[in-house]
Amino acid sequence: MKNNTEKETQLISDACSREEDACQRLLNLYKGRIFSYVYRMVRNYHDAEDITFDTFIKCFNSLDRFDQTRSFSTWLFTIAHNVTIDFFRKNKQEYEYFDDRHAVADDFVQEYEKKKKLEKIEQAITKLPPIDREIVILFHREEHSYQEISEILNMPVTTIKTRLHRARKRLRTLVQEER
Amino acid sequence: MKHKEIERLIQKSLDRETSAEEERNLHLHLSGCPECQQFYQELVQTGNRLRDLIEFYPRHGFNDRVLRKIGFRRAFAWKRVAAVFTGIWLGTALFLTFSPLSQTIVNKALTSTPAFVRLLDKIELVITSLSHTLLPFVKSSWNFTFVGGLIFSIFLIYFFSRMIKREVQCKV
Numbered sequence: 001m002k003n004n005t006e007k008e009t010q011l012i013s014d015a016c017s018r019e020e021d022a023c024q025r026l027l028n029l030y031k032g033r034i035f036s037y038v039y040r041m042v043r044n045y046h047d048a049e050d051i052t053f054d055t056f057i058k059c060f061n062s063l064d065r066f067d068q069t070r071s072f073s074t075w076l077f078t079i080a081h082n083v084t085i086d087f088f089r090k091n092k093q094e095y096e097y098f099d100d101r102h103a104v105a106d107d108f109v110q111e112y113e114k115k116k117k118l119e120k121i122e123q124a125i126t127k128l129p130p131i132d133r134e135i136v137i138l139f140h141r142e143e144h145s146y147q148e149i150s151e152i153l154n155m156p157v158t159t160i161k162t163r164l165h166r167a168r169k170r171l172r173t174l175v176q177e178e179r
Numbered sequence: 180m181k182h183k184e185i186e187r188l189i190q191k192s193l194d195r196e197t198s199a200e201e202e203r204n205l206h207l208h209l210s211g212c213p214e215c216q217q218f219y220q221e222l223v224q225t226g227n228r229l230r231d232l233i234e235f236y237p238r239h240g241f242n243d244r245v246l247r248k249i250g251f252r253r254a255f256a257w258k259r260v261a262a263v264f265t266g267i268w269l270g271t272a273l274f275l276t277f278s279p280l281s282q283t284i285v286n287k288a289l290t291s292t293p294a295f296v297r298l299l300d301k302i303e304l305v306i307t308s309l310s311h312t313l314l315p316f317v318k319s320s321w322n323f324t325f326v327g328g329l330i331f332s333i334f335l336i337y338f339f340s341r342m343i344k345r346e347v348q349c350k351v
């Protein structure tokens with residue numbers, strides 16, 4: 001399991017003591033990672049921003065209860081995952097069966113698609129079921145271990161492994177198809 | 180080894196969970212089997228692409244919104260007001276100093292509105308009395324106004340630049 005670096009531990013302690021500069025630095029360290037993770041789940045810029053916002057509010061409000069022996073990144077991603085699930089519930093969307101077609105293509109997506117012509121892999125990810133999408137991003141993009149992903153998603157390691165192996169093969173096929 | 184077994188080993192290798200011996204066996208098989216080699220390469224490529232996915236960011240001002248919500252910072256609006264005020268103040272000062280039109284406007288205002296004249300008189304009275312009490316070394320009230328104005332301008336410019344710097348830092 002990834003341990004917090006000494007610098008990060010100090011940063012968390014300072015943020016706990018309500019030091020504005022420490023909070024700013026924690027935000028700068030993690031906002032991109034959390035936002036990207038959430039954005040790839042909900043595929044809507046404004047919703048992703050709201051979820052990221054709620055994630056950090058929850059994080060700062062319960063920072064004094066954070067166990068410093070745990071990985072901060074895992075803890076933060078767990079909050080982000082739970083807030084995302086709440087979002088799906090509130091919007092009466094089935095997380096298990098969330099389809100990318102339900103996501104509103106906002107200006108940001110259109111602009112991004114135009115600029116980058118949305119890389120094949122990015123398109124392929126959208127075709128995976130949300131749980132697999134999450135596992136793939138957490139493992140490959142965020143480089144979390146199986147144990148950490150199991151903590152974040154509250155799922156057994158064996159299930160995560162099976163899903164990741166299946167998702168990898170599916171992604172490979174999807175990328176091949178788009179060639 | 181069977182292809183199914185190799186596939187399991189490939190997945191295990193991508194999970195960073197293979198032993199040295201398993202890794203050796205895998206690569207031994209891959210070197211002699213183009214089909215498995217291709218499958219392995221494609222999965223590795225997929226993994227690399229996933230790792231290199233770009234990072235998105237929320238809009239500018241996100242940090243401020245979060246910090247404000249958790250009570251770290253007062254509303255930001257007054258700083259924006261100060262910035263606008265500084266801009267207007269500096270603009271007006273430059274206009275009054277360098278434009279010949281300003282003299283005409285001031286003259287017209289002085290002659291047409293007696294209340295404005297009374298207000299200016301009062302301001303002058305305050306400045307003069309301050310110059311007498313606070314800065315006896317300053318020879319005239321004009322000097323006092325000039326020095327005061329200069330200090331005030333420097334303060335506003337300093338404040339304005341600090342604010343811009345902070346905004347830029349938030350963005351970064």
